[in-house]
Amino acid sequence: MTTMSFPHQVITIGVVVLGTMLTRFLPFILFPENKTPPAYITYLGNVLPYATMGLLVIFCLKDAVTRSFAFPELLAILFIVIIHKWKHSTFLSIGLGTVFYMVLVQNITF
Amino acid sequence: MKRKAFETALPYTLPICVGFLFLGMSYGFLMRSMGFSVWYPILMSFFIYAGSMEFVTANLLMSAYNPLYAFVLTLLVNARHMFYGISMLDKYKNTGWKKFYLIYGMCDESFTINCTVTPPKDVDKGWFMFFVTLLNQIYWVGGATLGALLGSVLTFDTTGIEFVMTALFVVMFINQWEESSNHRPALIGLISSFICLILLGADNFMLPAMALIILIFTLDRKNLDKQEVTTL
Numbered sequence: 371m372t373t374m375s376f377p378h379q380v381i382t383i384g385v386v387v388l389g390t391m392l393t394r395f396l397p398f399i400l401f402p403e404n405k406t407p408p409a410y411i412t413y414l415g416n417v418l419p420y421a422t423m424g425l426l427v428i429f430c431l432k433d434a435v436t437r438s439f440a441f442p443e444l445l446a447i448l449f450i451v452i453i454h455k456w457k458h459s460t461f462l463s464i465g466l467g468t469v470f471y472m473v474l475v476q477n478i479t480f
Numbered sequence: 481m482k483r484k485a486f487e488t489a490l491p492y493t494l495p496i497c498v499g500f501l502f503l504g505m506s507y508g509f510l511m512r513s514m515g516f517s518v519w520y521p522i523l524m525s526f527f528i529y530a531g532s533m534e535f536v537t538a539n540l541l542m543s544a545y546n547p548l549y550a551f552v553l554t555l556l557v558n559a560r561h562m563f564y565g566i567s568m569l570d571k572y573k574n575t576g577w578k579k580f581y582l583i584y585g586m587c588d589e590s591f592t593i594n595c596t597v598t599p600p601k602d603v604d605k606g607w608f609m610f611f612v613t614l615l616n617q618i619y620w621v622g623g624a625t626l627g628a629l630l631g632s633v634l635t636f637d638t639t640g641i642e643f644v645m646t647a648l649f650v651v652m653f654i655n656q657w658e659e660s661s662n663h664r665p666a667l668i669g670l671i672s673s674f675i676c677l678i679l680l681g682a683d684n685f686m687l688p689a690m691a692l693i694i695l696i697f698t699l700d701r702k703n704l705d706k707q708e709v710t711t712l
Binding site: 375381382392393398412414425429433435436454464468476 | 491492495498528529530542545547550553559560561562564565566567569572573584586588591592595596638640641643644646649652654655660665666668671673674681685689690694697698701
């Protein structure tokens with residue numbers, strides 16, 4: 371158990387909440403609805419969603435690339451791409467992809 | 481109106497339900513095993529509501545008291561939220577009081593759905609996004625609570641279940657890819673992140689990757705503006 375006193379724990383959790391909220395609210399505080407954001411920000415708002423999805427995919431693989439070059443992950447992603455191109459069902463692709471990955475890592479040593 | 485939005489939102493959140501229940505439970509269980517009372521994981525999952533940061537905070541609470549360090553670390557770990565915010569400035573417009581909650585509850589998964597899914601015309605967009613955000617938070621806090629109360633009650637092998645989140649991001653990436661004729665932004669995001677990960681390693685790549693993405697977009701603005709990027 372922690373040696374930190376209760377008030378110190380509350381303050382620590384409090385600043386974590388504050389920091390998290392700051393990262394979430396900052397863009398909306400800087401660019402409120404009643405003002406048109408600069409063209410540069412609107413441009414970023416248009417292109418960032420595409421780039422962010424790529425960033426999130428890599429973010430998920432961050433711990434995997436160091437071991438056996440993420441072989442089960444890459445295999446499962448390939449499987450998802452094929453299933454998704456074939457059936458175009460978001461839920462089928464996510465469901466089958468996850469089960470495929472679980473079978474892989476539970477039964478094969480990479 | 482609300483009912484219809486809820487019914488449209490629910491199926492999109494089901495994969496997240498699976499992932500969040502398991503991740504949340506492991507968080508709740510971890511906190512209990514570190515000696516914290518049930519209330520810590522419940523309140524922390526509710527108020528912080530940023531998965532990786534909650535695991536980090538568990539460690540912070542076990543080390544020396546240093547609120548400034550905790551604050552700066554939080555900004556670094558959650559900096560990607562600012563990316564989401566800039567992307568959602570337009571989408572969250574005109575959602576009234578719900579806007580506050582949409583911003584407060586914006587996690588990776590809620591962002592992913594609200595950013596890529598366009599609900600049918602007869603469904604209110606604001607309520608749809610509200611229910612996506614609310615359901616996801618319920619799954620997360622519910623998972624943390626279950627984990628804190630029940631502990632290691634799971635008996636079947638769940639190894640690999642966390643991949644459901646990766647699968648979600650991959651599928652949404654493909655959906656966006658097919659929706660847009662200009663693949664430049666998606667490739668810039670994917671390749672910049674990958675290069676930073678290889679060069680800097682798992683713990684240090686996020687901020688440089690975000691900076692690199694913004695830098696490339698800034699330098700590439702003329703090219704991208706010309707090719708008329710389809711607005712989501």
